[in-house]
Amino acid sequence: MKIINVQNKKEYQQFIRTPKIIFKDNPLFVPPLWMDELKGYDKKNNPILANSDFQLFMVLDERNNPVARAIAYVDKSYNEFYRTNIGFFGSFDCVRDKKCADLIIEKCELWLKDRNADAIRGPINPVAENWGFVYEGYDKRAVYMAPWNPEYYHEFFLSRDYSKVKDLYVYEADMDKGYVLPPRYESFAKDFFIKYPDMTLRSLDMKDIEKDAYSIWEISNMALSENWGYVPLDLAVMKDMLKKLKFIVDPDAVLIAEYNGSAVGFCLGFPDINGIIKDIGGKLFPFGWAVLLKRLKKITDYRLFGLAVHPSWQSRGLDALMYIQLYKNLAYKKIRMEANYILEDNYRIKNSLEKLGMKKIITYRIYEKPLNKLI
Numbered sequence: 001m002k003i004i005n006v007q008n009k010k011e012y013q014q015f016i017r018t019p020k021i022i023f024k025d026n027p028l029f030v031p032p033l034w035m036d037e038l039k040g041y042d043k044k045n046n047p048i049l050a051n052s053d054f055q056l057f058m059v060l061d062e063r064n065n066p067v068a069r070a071i072a073y074v075d076k077s078y079n080e081f082y083r084t085n086i087g088f089f090g091s092f093d094c095v096r097d098k099k100c101a102d103l104i105i106e107k108c109e110l111w112l113k114d115r116n117a118d119a120i121r122g123p124i125n126p127v128a129e130n131w132g133f134v135y136e137g138y139d140k141r142a143v144y145m146a147p148w149n150p151e152y153y154h155e156f157f158l159s160r161d162y163s164k165v166k167d168l169y170v171y172e173a174d175m176d177k178g179y180v181l182p183p184r185y186e187s188f189a190k191d192f193f194i195k196y197p198d199m200t201l202r203s204l205d206m207k208d209i210e211k212d213a214y215s216i217w218e219i220s221n222m223a224l225s226e227n228w229g230y231v232p233l234d235l236a237v238m239k240d241m242l243k244k245l246k247f248i249v250d251p252d253a254v255l256i257a258e259y260n261g262s263a264v265g266f267c268l269g270f271p272d273i274n275g276i277i278k279d280i281g282g283k284l285f286p287f288g289w290a291v292l293l294k295r296l297k298k299i300t301d302y303r304l305f306g307l308a309v310h311p312s313w314q315s316r317g318l319d320a321l322m323y324i325q326l327y328k329n330l331a332y333k334k335i336r337m338e339a340n341y342i343l344e345d346n347y348r349i350k351n352s353l354e355k356l357g358m359k360k361i362i363t364y365r366i367y368e369k370p371l372n373k374l375i
Helices: 009-023 034-040 076-081 098-114 155-157 186-194 208-222 236-243 272-277 290-296 318-333 347-355
Strands: 002-005 050-062 065-077 086-094 121-122 133-136 163-174 197-202 254-259 264-269 301-309 336-343 359-370
Touching: 009 050, 009 086, 009 290, 034 065, 034 236, 050 098, 050 121, 050 318, 065 098, 076 086, 086 155, 098 121, 098 208, 121 254, 133 155, 155 163, 163 347, 208 236, 208 254, 208 264, 208 301, 208 347, 236 290, 254 318, 264 318, 272 290, 301 318, 318 347, 336 347
Parallel strands: 086 121, 301 336
Antiparallel strands: 002 050, 050 065, 065 086, 121 359, 133 359, 163 336, 163 359, 197 254, 254 264, 264 301
């Protein structure tokens, strides 16, 4: 085996295809949309990497077939905001071989150490924007823009003195399994609008997505600034994310809360297209687009990607109100909804979801290791 720095187009193509090569026979593996993945590691197309130093690494076997890959990067925006010097790794995929894993993990560590990083943290993928390794819930296929991995990854990192830095939870509401909104929330919604008659909830404006993208960006940066690991979003990052979601967006799954005409909260959900992506092998061309568009409206799996409330409206129940409206908008489809990336110590949100009757089904784990002892 040998490890290489990805430098040319051929190697880049191999890097992109590595997960498919490793997991092609695993029924839970879903390929990415290759169109997005091929552009994802280009600074011109990735606002996060545009402000990062990064390197792609790949391990090749004796036949020059890829058996592992990873990206190591220094996110300057993160380090400036937190006044720290953390290095990150992501896009980690590896066969079940400890020597192979050690090769690529050590390469990431040394590369970051050479750039004066005090610690390495991950996985945090700067392309698909997903965080953590699946730690509980391996039997579930990932939803769109969420991670999946085999269980053996954890041993690779634990054996190299990595330790847990944070867990993130996924909650589920599955109407096919009998989920219904607790009845008390119907009266709660009525009372809320009596108390705040100038509050309105509307769906995404498909004719002016730029305006709503700005509102989501502005509220995110005000509402989530205290969350662990959160870095104020550049508007370009939010626009890039909504651009990715534009072709699958369901306006009824995106809500903007407005008080006297000013945006004070948002709820961002979207259909989980991973089942379709799996069936078309991640290829939108030449026929994948047609399959996707034909099946899109029949999707009953959804992901609640983000929900935030302006600080001046927090602790008044606006988050619950938006969830209630989301439920009403989509109930006719008998959906299954996942709420992702709930921090283990975000007790306010966890309690809200549990009171709404949602159940925890998946845990993601993020690891960290100090680099000051590396030679």
